[in-house]
Amino acid sequence: MTPPLLEVRDLHVDIPMPYGRLHAVRGVSxxxxxxxxxxxVGESGSGKSLTLRALLGLLPxxxxxxxxxxxxxxxxxxxxxxxxxxxxxxxxxxxxxQDSLTALNPVMRVGDQIAEVPLRKLGKSRSExxxxxxxxxREVGIADPERRYQLYPHELSGGMRQRICIAIxxxxxxxxxxxxxxxxxxxxxxxxxVLGVLRxxxxxxxxxxxxxxxxxxxxxxxxxxxxxxxxxxxxxSGDLVDLVTAPRHPYTFSLLRSVPDPDKRVARLLxxxxxxxxxxDPVTGCSFAPRCPFxxxxxxxxxxxxxxxxxxxxxxxxxxxxxxxxxxxVEQEVSQEAVSRx
Amino acid sequence: MSAVTTADPPASAAAGARRxxxxxxxxxxxxxxxxxxxxxxxxxxxxPLLTSQDPIKxxxxxxxxxxxxPGHPLGTDSFGRDVLARMLYGARTDLQVGVLAVVSPFLIxxxxxxxxxxxxxxxxxxxxxxxxxxxxFPFLVLVIALVFxxxxxxxxxxxxxxxxGWVAYCRIVRGQMLVAKEQEYAMxxxxxxxxxxxxxxxxxxxxxVLQAVIFSMSDIVLTLLAIVTLGFLGLGVPPPTPDWGTMIxxxxxxxxxxxxxxxxxxxxxVITGLxxxxxxxxxxxxxxx
Numbered sequence: 012m013t014p015p016l017l018e019v020r021d022l023h024v025d026i027p028m029p030y031g032r033l034h035a036v037r038g039v040s041x042x043x044x045x046x047x048x049x050x051x052v053g054e055s056g057s058g059k060s061l062t063l064r065a066l067l068g069l070l071p072x073x074x075x076x077x078x079x080x081x082x083x084x085x086x087x088x089x090x091x092x093x094x095x096x097x098x099x100x101x102x103x104x105x106x107x108x109q110d111s112l113t114a115l116n117p118v119m120r121v122g123d124q125i126a127e128v129p130l131r132k133l134g135k136s137r138s139e140x141x142x143x144x145x146x147x148x149r150e151v152g153i154a155d156p157e158r159r160y161q162l163y164p165h166e167l168s169g170g171m172r173q174r175i176c177i178a179i180x181x182x183x184x185x186x187x188x189x190x191x192x193x194x195x196x197x198x199x200x201x202x203x204x205v206l207g208v209l210r211x212x213x214x215x216x217x218x219x220x221x222x223x224x225x226x227x228x229x230x231x232x233x234x235x236x237x238x239x240x241x242x243x244x245x246x247x248s249g250d251l252v253d254l255v256t257a258p259r260h261p262y263t264f265s266l267l268r269s270v271p272d273p274d275k276r277v278a279r280l281l282x283x284x285x286x287x288x289x290x291x292d293p294v295t296g297c298s299f300a301p302r303c304p305f306x307x308x309x310x311x312x313x314x315x316x317x318x319x320x321x322x323x324x325x326x327x328x329x330x331x332x333x334x335x336x337x338x339x340x341v342e343q344e345v346s347q348e349a350v351s352r353x
Numbered sequence: 354m355s356a357v358t359t360a361d362p363p364a365s366a367a368a369g370a371r372r373x374x375x376x377x378x379x380x381x382x383x384x385x386x387x388x389x390x391x392x393x394x395x396x397x398x399x400x401p402l403l404t405s406q407d408p409i410k411x412x413x414x415x416x417x418x419x420x421x422x423p424g425h426p427l428g429t430d431s432f433g434r435d436v437l438a439r440m441l442y443g444a445r446t447d448l449q450v451g452v453l454a455v456v457s458p459f460l461i462x463x464x465x466x467x468x469x470x471x472x473x474x475x476x477x478x479x480x481x482x483x484x485x486x487x488x489x490f491p492f493l494v495l496v497i498a499l500v501f502x503x504x505x506x507x508x509x510x511x512x513x514x515x516x517x518g519w520v521a522y523c524r525i526v527r528g529q530m531l532v533a534k535e536q537e538y539a540m541x542x543x544x545x546x547x548x549x550x551x552x553x554x555x556x557x558x559x560x561x562v563l564q565a566v567i568f569s570m571s572d573i574v575l576t577l578l579a580i581v582t583l584g585f586l587g588l589g590v591p592p593p594t595p596d597w598g599t600m601i602x603x604x605x606x607x608x609x610x611x612x613x614x615x616x617x618x619x620x621x622x623v624i625t626g627l628x629x630x631x632x633x634x635x636x637x638x639x640x641x642x
Contacts, residue, residue, distance in 0.1 A: 069540050072473070101546025114537035118559045127555075128545045176541070183545050 014085025015042040016219055017066075017103070017187055022079030024061050024070065024243075031291045035061050035074065037243040040317075043187060046217040048210075050230035050251070052266070053240035056287060059223045062240070063189050066221075067100055105180040109192040111172035115164035121175045122148070122160025128182040147178040151208050170201035177208060187219040188212075194229055206233050227270050231255065239263045242287050242298035245317060249324035259326035261303045264337055297327070305336060383635020389628035393621075397444035406435035408442040409593040420613055427617055430603060436614075439595040440621060446596040448625075450507055451577045454514040459569050461515065462522025463562060467553055469523065470530025470561075480523065487520045496579055500588045507590060510583065514576055521572070522565050529561035536560075563640055570633035574626040581622065597621055 024036035036058040043049045053059045064070050066081065080089050081100075088099050108114040116124055122144050130140035141160070148156035151174040164172055173193060180188050190209070194202040210233060212218045224230050230237060231251060238248040239262065247260040258264040265283045285302040288294055296311035297303070303310070309329070320326035330336075396403065406425070412433035420428040420436070427436035469480040487495070499513035533539060534557065542552045581598030583589035590596040597618040604614025 064540075067544050069544060071535065098546060101544065104544075106541065106544040108537040108541060110537060114541050116538045116542075116556050116560065119556070128547065131547060131551060132545070179541065179545065 013045070014082070016045045016047075016084065017221070018042040018082040018085070019062075019066065020080040020082070022062060022065060022081075023077040024058070024065050024074055025077050026074045028291060034290045034293075035243050036065065037290070037294075039079075039240070039243075039245055041238050041245065041248070043219050043221050045186065046213055046219050047236065048213055048220040048222065048234040050234035050237045051221065051223045051240060052225060052227060052230055052237060054225060054266075054287065057240040058243040059240045060191050063106070063191050063221065063223050066189060067104060067106055068097060069106070101183065103185060104187045104189055105183045105185040106189040106191065107173070107176045107180050107193050109195050111169060111176050111196065112164060114176050115172060115179075117164055119163075120161055121164060121167065121172075122156075122162075125175065125178045125182050128179075132183070143182065144178070147181050148175070150181070150212075151175075151178045152204070153178075168201075169197050170204060173197060173201075173205050174208060177205070177212075181212070181216075181218070185218065187221060190220060190222045192224055192226075193222070195224070195226065202229065203232075209233060227255075227267065239266065242294065243290055244298065244327065245325070246299065246327040247320075247325065248317075249321070249326075253321070253324060259320050259324065259331070260299075260328040261305060261330075261337065262299045268337070268341075299328075304340065305330060378639055380635050380638045382631045383639060386628050386631025386633075386635055389624065390632060393444060393625055393628060394448065396441055397448055400438070400441035400445060403441055404435065404438045406438040408434060408438040408595045410434065417607075417611065419611075420617075428613065430600070430614060431607070436600075436617060439600060440597070440618060443595040443597045443600060443618065444621070446507075446590055446594055447577055447580065447598070450510060450580055450590070450596075451573045451625075454511050454576045454580075455518070455569050455573050457511065457515040458518030458572075459522050459565060462519035463526045463558070463565050465519065466523035466526030466565075467530055467558060467561070470527040471534055471549075471553055471557070477527070480527075484520045484523055487517060490517075492517060492575075493579060493582060497583065497586065497588060500583060505583075505588045505591055510580060510589070514579065518572065518576070521568065525565050525568055526561050529564055530557065533557050533561050563636070567633045567636055570629045570636075571626075573629050574622075577622055577625065 018040075019042070020040050022036055022039045023034070026033040026035050039058070039062050041049070041051070041062075051059045051062065061070065061074060065076050065079070070076065080087055082088065083099060083103050088096055091099060115121065122141065125144035125147055126140040129135040129143045130137065135143065145156045145160060148159065153159055153171065153174055159167070159171070164175070167175065173196075176193075177188075188209070193209070194205050197205060206229065209220055209222075213220060220233065222230060222233055235251055236249065237251050237254050238245050239254070239260065240246065241262045247254065247258065247263045254263065255267060258267055262283075269282060283302055288298050288301065294314060296313060297306065297315050300306040300310040315327050315329055317325040317327045320331075412429070414433065415425075415429055416431055416433040418425050418429040418433075420426065422428055425435050425437065427440065429435055430439065465480055469477045495517045496513045499516060500509050503509035503512060539552065539557060542556045577597075580589055580596070581601060584596060584598035585602045589598055592599065600618040601615045601622075604611065604616075604618070607614055
């Protein structure tokens with residue numbers, strides 16, 4: 012079996028605070044195969060963006076990696092010198108960001124921004140680099156690339172800018188694209204187009220995708236495998252279809268049920284009471300226990316580890332019957348409400 | 354402008370935007386500032402064509418002529434030198450010293466600020482303390498002390514003003530840099546594995562340098578004033594080279610009877626300052642498009 016393209020083992024990221032340390036990423040492990048699309052979902056502050064940024068050494072100050080191992084093609088790269096590590100990481104991966112307006116240099120023509128890496132890093136001539144840039148623009152679905160090459164970011168629409176960002180990301184010839192909420196700033200139709208571009212790249216160019224999002228709809232359109240993060244940890248992972256149809260972890264379940272489904276009439280959307288734990292305090296027990304309706308004493312005592320739960324599935328919850336019990340609970344509440352209304 | 358926009362049919366909104374953009378690119382303050390400054394520069398360059406008089410030739414028999422005297426449109430000074438000629442040739446000295454004494458602090462300060470803002474940590478702390486020390490002294494006191502130490506002359510003016518003036522640019526650029534380096538385009542540039550110097554010079558510098566450029570416009574005026582002050586203290590441009598500062602100082606002794614002797618070069622300083630301020634305004638407006 013070929014080793015995965017990217018594997019992360021036990022990544023810890025800390026943010027020093029005036030009153031202590033915020034343990035933002037607490038031992039995340041994940042892997043992405045060649046040309047695979049993987050989603051990383053969770054709510055704001057779950058550490059998903061930090062995990063992604065840590066992979067390219069782009070943590071915002073003062074956050075820093077405490078420990079963790081990154082393997083590329085099965086080779087541990089964390090032992091390399093800083094320069095070699097940076098080179099190895101940036102050669103393998105590139106990144107696209109949420110806000111395409113701030114992710115582009117406002118005073119540089121978009122075409123020049125795409126041509127920059129071929130010109131400066133890959134040693135192409137000026138005309139070759141320009142040709143590459145125009146080709147990439149065409150590849151990400153920009154019509155009339157020669158004319159748009161000359162434009163500045165503010166002269167383009169949001170969807171067009173995000174395509175430019177994807178073209179820039181592709182200019183390093185990456186094998187994996189890290190995408191941090193790439194469609195959140197776009198409206199739904201443009202969002203679908205941009206996701207289409209990413210899907211197409213995967214099929215045609217064998218470029219893998221690690222997509223961070225809080226939007227399950229976006230992830231389910233693009234990815235085949237999911238990691239669900241909560242409070243700096245992966246709480247559940249597995250095949251997209253398995254995970255969506257039969258979530259094991261109560262957090263995954265409540266996340267799925269809090270999204271409206273136009274095909275299904277639901278009496279009411281699920282909300283998750285409470286809020287995520289403060290990660291400056293040491294977490295004892297399951298981090299989701301305070302918000303979990305099924306938490307038992309055992310859950311509060313020791314933090315459960317990710318354990319195999321079915322084929323290619325991992326879950327950090329001991330229970331097996333979460334979905335059934337939660338569905339039953341919601342239905343009971345709804346019927347009670349119906350009774351009281353009558 | 355709004356009246357024009359509303360009078361336009363909505364179909365021409367794009368044309369209106371284009372017109373506004375063009376107006377922003379060449380806005381009235383920018384145009385008038387450039388024209389005014391261009392005229393001053395032209396006067397300086399064409400000095401021999403505009404007057405046949407020698408700016409340093411003395412003629413004590415014809416001293417203290419009032420403006421309008423035959424052959425001396427702006428009169429003569431206490432040594433009988435033609436004021437118009439001294440004004441025109443003085444523009445050469447002052448613009449040259451003013452602009453050059455801004456260019457080097459601008460370059461040095463911006464680069465140091467760029468480095469301080471980007472790397473942070475101890476580099477920033479060290480640079481920050483040096484900047485604090487320089488700023489703790491009044492600008493002129495330090496410049497005067499330095500010129501005094503090095504000895505009068507245009508070179509020592511350049512050196513002194515550079516050694517003191519870079520801190521302002523350093524601070525401006527560093528502050529902008531702290532914002533810019535957290536922008537995603539800086540991160541994106543790092544993510545594509547470009548070398549640091551290239552990220553700094555190609556991606557960040559153009560985005561942070563604008564404030565420094567705007568400041569440099571008023572800094573030229575401040576530098577002119579500093580040179581004037583130095584001239585007043587006998588540390589400026591050595592005589593008999595004509596310069597506006599020395600002319601103001603010379604006229605100052607006769608201010609009660611011959612007010613125009615100081616006023617004419619003073620006006621030149623004011624008009625130059627106005628031209629540069631207009632250019633700065635125009636750049637701001639253009640940048641805000």
